[in-house]
Amino acid sequence: MSAADRDRLARVALGRLAEPGDPRFAGLVAELGAVGLVDALIGQRDLGGLLADVAGRVEAMGPERELERAERLGIRFLIPSDAEWPRQLDDLEGSEPLQNRCGVPFGLWVKGPVRLDELAGSVAVVGSRSATSYGGDVAADLAAVVARAGHPVVSGAAFGIDQAAHRGALAAGGRTVAVLACGVDRAYPAAHKTLLDHLGAHGAVVSEVPIGCSPTRLRFLARNRIIAALTRGTVVVEAAVRSGALNTANWAGRLNRTVLGVPGPVTSAPSQGVHQLIRSGAATLVTSGAEVLEMVGGAGEHLVEEPRARARPRDRLPWRDQQVLDAVPVSTGARADSIARTAGLGLLEVRSTLTRLERAGLVVAGEAGWRLAALAHT
């Protein structure tokens, strides 16, 4: 058996033994290696109380069986030495725990044709489960634009923003990846079975949790660090103050990824968390897919034109001319001397300016004097 195969089996075994993102395991894997750690645990070495925790699980280990079963289900198991391993996950190495979760995952279970080493430019679109239709529309629209531009979309598989993001990306014909807190063979929530099946066939479904495992609160928190680490930037669309999406945003910030937030009405509870992120300077405000692309793309790529009002003919006039134009009445005509008084400018200058403005089509001379032309109204 090659070293890589032994490493792979050890990592499968660790997935069974440890809860994902457990800081103690992260440290020990870095120190002893996956194989060393598993051997130590099987050899009944007590590593700082770890043995007692995993004792019940050692018996149930069967990494070869597990890999065979995965293969039958069309699921592959990636480890850091694989070519398909997303290198950006290594940024998690040595990271400080957040909510007591940290570290590079031992491996990733993957189902679906999208290769994980192609996710370097990907964008995470995350948000609240109890999103509004506004948030859903914005998330789908953002994801569609981002995916169309060739950037894969990464999200969870929850109700609300997650599913909207996947739907947008799929409808735009782009790549999209769901990272789960349960085994990739499980449909959670059950209502998203069709969506997850579709992602498994056309995108990718990813998890560090072994096949068959159910999701727990801790596993969701651990999952969030993977979403943040896999992507170049995280967009938060609608997150209430206690939303898990903020945890993802925190991880993204820690890993020096771009953190973006889509604002909502200031009265809307599901947008409060995003507003807080933006207010504290942790996230940059974005309003469209194009703006997301500008932030996550390379320097000079996808530059967004600043939104500005349409130029009006009067905007291009010199200041003194505008001063005269402002003094010209709308309907009833006025004589040049009265306009000069109103504008507070000399009569000679006003006369010549008025003639110039008339040539530009901004004022007309009627019987009663000067008044604005239609062009000046626009």
Place this chain on the structure above:
Amino acid sequence: MPFATAHTVSLHGALGHLIDVQADVSPGQVGTTLVGRPDASLNEARDRCRMAIVNSSLEWPATRRITILLSPADLLKRGTHFDLAIAVAVVAAAGNLPRLALEATAFIGELTLDGGLRSVPGVLPMVLAAAERGIRRVFVPEPQALEAAMAPGMAVLGMRSLAQVVAELRGEEVPEAAPVAPMSGSRLLSWRGSQRLEEVDLADLVGMADPRYAVEVAAAGGHHLMLSGPKGSGKTSIAERIPGILPDLTREESLELTAIHSLAGALEPGDGMLVRPPFSAPHHDASKASLLGGGTGQVRPGELSRAHAGVLFLDEFPLFRTDVIDALRQPLESGEVTVARRDESVKLPARGMLVLACNPCPCGDYSPHAPGNACTCHEVRRREYRARIAGPVADRIDITRHLSPLHPHQPRDGFGARESTAQVRARVEQARERQAARYAGESWRLNSQAPGPLLRERWPLPDEAQRLVDDRVYAGRLTQRGATRVHRLAWTVADLQEVDRPGPAQVDVALRLRTGEPLLLATLERRAG
């Protein structure tokens, strides 16, 4: 005895009065007088009846004095449908009819000079009114027998001529007569609009989860609805699919609506009873009279009444004339429209759903999507336009929704639910059944019609839910009228979710529907929070 009484009906709006036509034939100065406030067309009835009787080979008492009284005498009477009753009364007074034959019987129809019986507008409401006053048998022009037969428990005799009526009353064999032309002219244009509406289905629409849910709630509780959005955002498409998700009319509604359409002369012979909710979409040039009802002399129901129990769709609502918009206020609150003509003030039912559509600005190109915004409106015009939307009518609208144009990716989104009209209608029907059970014995049928004070007293919101409403009121973001509307809406949302009583979750949905805030996706996907 040279005196006889025949019954007929006089219509005053939707109110029908039983009229006794009393004919007296006695010696005196030769001539015919018609008294009891007849109008001009009715006054001509003397000549029509005389010639009709003579040409039907019956005796007109030409050598005596004939006095015809339309009683009660203080009501102004108009129309030509009194002819048949007058002629029958005269024939009976001359002693040519068994007097018993006229009992509990009403006569409706206009006579031609050769004694033919012509159709008249409003037969159904007349027959309904007669039935309520103890009339058991009615003679009507043959083409309208079907219409009259909709009144329950009424023996209807459709006749072609005066001679036939007289023969029937005498118990003789009814003679042949030429068929009578139906009231309406021949159709010069065949409009297929109503058929087209039957063909449209909610399943045709892509996306639009939010407005779909809104029209479902509106239909379930009969709530007024405002759809705002730029050109091409699907306002009209969704509005014209609302009648489809409404259940068939109840028997009561069906009678009311058919009576209104009969009054408006809009009932085609052979149409039978109207059973599907009507959809009426008047153009924004419409006058106050055409929308609310009017007419010179006789009251003609307006579009608002003709959409009773159905949908009145006002597209481009801010372009309607200000006086028309203002006049909508009273009917929206009371569910009936009061039309005052010179001599009478008439109440017509008007409990249809009002659906308003407006653009975000006069040019209709204003878009919430910053890059796509192509609005060229001047600021002042846009402000004026908004002011018209925010007027007093808007406060009487229960549900406000903002539609946005389709995103380019949406047509290819295979995961959105695209429910059909039939699926939604099934839920609307169930919600309406719950309301009918709750309001059994009351004078209203739907949540939107429940009087505010009674609602608060007998069907209150739980404290926790009421607090959500109160918070908004105290914050100045909801008027009292708005709070009542939220209360009604919350009940409809609960009825649709098959919850026994609205709680905070249902009130939250109601508040969002009322204020135009986006709904939670959980609501649209019909799952718990």
